[in-house]
Amino acid sequence: METIKNDLKPEYVFQEGAAEYLNTTCRKIALFRKHKLLKAGKLGKNYVYKLSWLDEFMEAWAGYDLSNESKIISAIAEREWRMKHGYCDNGTGAKKAWRDPGTDQHHSRGSAAKGA
Structure with a gap:
């Protein structure tokens, strides 16, 4: 009998x-x-993750520093600020410049990460 891999x-x-x-x-x-x-x-007691959810996570949070809990909280606040002020494209492909509230500098949407 053959085993099927x-x-x-x-x-x-x-x-x-x-x-x-x-x-x-x-x-x-x-x-x-x-x-x-x-x-x-x-x-049951375990959490499960769909691979498409993991891909969505990577796409949505690319460029953000999520290395510890305080940076995660800061990234959430920064992303919410950008969305509130219309500086996130939300999948539309529109690229707007955004002003960094911390340094008051203009950035293009493509260089969303600080220091990039």
């Missing part, structure tokens, strides 16, 4: 798989979930 990627992964997919730690995945940056489902 399953090369299909799973649609959902547990926290460890999400951490590996995003090349980060399980603790960071938990922080992203806690601050609602990353969607998650619940399966």
Whole structure:
């Protein structure tokens, strides 16, 4: 009897798989979930993450420093400020310049990360 190798990627992964997919730690995945940056489902006691949710997370938060909890909170505030003032394209492709509230400098939408 032949064994069939399953090369299909799973649609959902547990926290460890999400951490590996995003090349980060399980603790960071938990922080992203806690601050609602990353969607998650619940399966028993465990959280599960859809691969498309992980891709959306990477796209939405690219360029932000999410290295610790205080920087995550700052990134959320910065992103909310940009959205409130119309400086995020929200997927429309429109690129507007934005003024950094901390330094009062103009930046193009393409260089959204500070110091980029």
